[in-house]
Amino acid sequence: MTISQKHGSKIPSFPISTKQLLVATTTGLLTLPLIFYGWLHLSRPPRTPQKRSLFQGIVYQREVRSTPRPLILHLVTIDLTAPGVRVLVTPGKPTPDNTAVNARTTTEFLSEFKLQLAINGSFFYPFREVSPWDYYPKSGDRVNVVGEAIAKGASYSASKPNWPVLCFNANNRTQIESSGKCPKGTIHGVAGNVLLVERGNPIGLNLDSRKGDFGKPYPRVAVAIDEEGKKLWLIAVDGKQPLYSEGATIAELTKIILDLGAYSALNLDGGGSTTLVTATSKQPTVLNAPIHTKLPMRQRPVANHLGFYALPQNP
Numbered sequence: 057m058t059i060s061q062k063h064g065s066k067i068p069s070f071p072i073s074t075k076q077l078l079v080a081t082t083t084g085l086l087t088l089p090l091i092f093y094g095w096l097h098l099s100r101p102p103r104t105p106q107k108r109s110l111f112q113g114i115v116y117q118r119e120v121r122s123t124p125r126p127l128i129l130h131l132v133t134i135d136l137t138a139p140g141v142r143v144l145v146t147p148g149k150p151t152p153d154n155t156a157v158n159a160r161t162t163t164e165f166l167s168e169f170k171l172q173l174a175i176n177g178s179f180f181y182p183f184r185e186v187s188p189w190d191y192y193p194k195s196g197d198r199v200n201v202v203g204e205a206i207a208k209g210a211s212y213s214a215s216k217p218n219w220p221v222l223c224f225n226a227n228n229r230t231q232i233e234s235s236g237k238c239p240k241g242t243i244h245g246v247a248g249n250v251l252l253v254e255r256g257n258p259i260g261l262n263l264d265s266r267k268g269d270f271g272k273p274y275p276r277v278a279v280a281i282d283e284e285g286k287k288l289w290l291i292a293v294d295g296k297q298p299l300y301s302e303g304a305t306i307a308e309l310t311k312i313i314l315d316l317g318a319y320s321a322l323n324l325d326g327g328g329s330t331t332l333v334t335a336t337s338k339q340p341t342v343l344n345a346p347i348h349t350k351l352p353m354r355q356r357p358v359a360n361h362l363g364f365y366a367l368p369q370n371p
Contacts, residue, residue, distance in 0.1 A: 076081045096352040100300060100345040101136045103128060111172050111366035112200060113138020116343065127271060128301040129312065130332050130344045132290040136228045140367030143224045144242040145177065146360035150204060155198030156205070156212045159357035162331040162344055163340045164195060171363040172335045175275060175290050177246040178213075179325045180359030187224055190350040195357045196356035203247025205360055205369040206238060211245075219248040219323050221360075222279050229347055229365045234321040246324070246362050253321035260310030260323070273303035275330040275347070279362070280318035289316055290362075294345045297352060301345065329334065 103126075106118040113135035121127040134141065146165060148157035159180075166174040179202040184192040193199050205220035206210055215221065215237040223238035223245045225232045231239075234254060238245040252260035265273035275295035281288055291312060295303020304312070306323065313321045328348040333340050348356035 063088055063316065066196070071095055071322055096354075097300075099353050100297075101128070101186045101343065103300065109369055111140075111368060112370065113141045114173060114364065114366050116179045116334070118343070125302045126299055127256075127273075127304060128294045128345070129304075130290075130292040130330070132167070132175075134173075134288040134290070134364060135286070136230065137286050138366070140365065141228065142365040143228065143244045143247050144171060144365065145205065145207040146363075147207040147210070148201070148360065149347055150212045154200045156200050157198070157359050158195075159193035159197045159199050159359060160195055160361070161355035161357050162333045163342065163355060164357075165361045166333050166335060166340050169363060170335075170365075171221075172366040173333070173361040173362050175332045176325055176356075177201075177360040178205060178328045178360050179247075179249060183336040185328065185349055188351055188354075192356050197326060199359045201247070201359045202239060202249075204236060204245055205247065206242050206245035207360075213247075216247070219247045219249060221245050221249050222281075222322055228287060231279050231280075231285050232281060237287050244362075246360060248279070248322040248324045251321070252306070252323055253280065253313055253318050253361075256283075258310050258314055260306050260321070261311075261335075262308075269327075270306040271310075273305060274326060275303050275328070276306075276309045276326040277324040277330050278313060278321055278331065279324060280308055280313045280316060280321035282317070285317035289313070289318060289321075291328055292344050293326075293349075294327075294330065296328075296347050296350075297345060310319075315355050324362075325358065329358050331355050332357075350355050 099271045117131045119129040201213040204215040204221045276293040278291040292303035293304045331346045332343045350352040
């Protein structure tokens with residue numbers, strides 16, 4: 057029989073069954089995470105090269121490589137003698153239970169202290185990553201730094217043998233101490249786990265054979281300096297993201313640093329901690345593609361950071 061609306065006839069309604077409603081609801085619940093995950097992928101910085109001046113004395117460069125695997129490198133060059141450039145390491149306070157700082161994301165650190173640029177810093181503990189909702193620390197949780205940490209002239213984490221440290225003095229000059237102990241008069245200091253370059257010699261080229269993740273492609277963070285301690289490079293390599301950026305080995309990271317002409321270089325906390333953020337007129341901008349709990353663009357709360365104040369570009 058043909059259904060018609062003529063002569064006041066009504067179109068029959070077909071009630072949705074409980075089974076149909078359940079199927080529709082289940083499909084929606086399964087689709088939403090896929091849409092969200094896809095949106096996270098699309099929100100990552102594009103795989104296109106870029107170079108621009110962020111602030112006076114601070115230049116940012118994004119480099120894209122395809123061999124030996126997809127890789128995106130973020131490089132910040134900082135002239136420590138430029139007007140307005142000042143350093144800040146996350147402040148902390150030692151406690152009996154060895155939890156010196158409140159964990160923060162890099163964006164939270166930059167916003168809280170009104171910085172122009174920030175990157176994650178030292179290795180830390182405790183740490184746990186089980187699932188997107190089961191991890192430690194979360195923002196505000198207490199954690200401790202591995203190796204020496206100094207902020208505003210106050211040390212809040214003791215030096216550790218074989219954990220080199222990046223040190224800044226009151227004149228904004230920097231040096232990397234292989235002993236793990238900053239000299240007297242240091243205003244800010246942040247420790248890493250291994251030297252990559254020392255006095256121009258590529259130490260890191262021989263580290264890929266060591267146990268752990270040294271020889272695996274991985275997200276990386278490093279700092280490098282020139283011989284006079286007047287120029288600083290921040291290096292962040294995205295990783296754990298197939299077809300986008302799969303990361304670098306320690307030897308590959310060392311070669312990248314050698315190409316800069318660095319005198320000394322230090323490996324900082326990488327992996328899911330790798331985050332580089334800059335201030336913009338509206339809100340902080342994440343320059344790289346962090347990946348925490350396997351979610352792209354999700355920032356990990358970490359123990360401490362290395363931040364910079366700077367002046368706007370001249371009009």
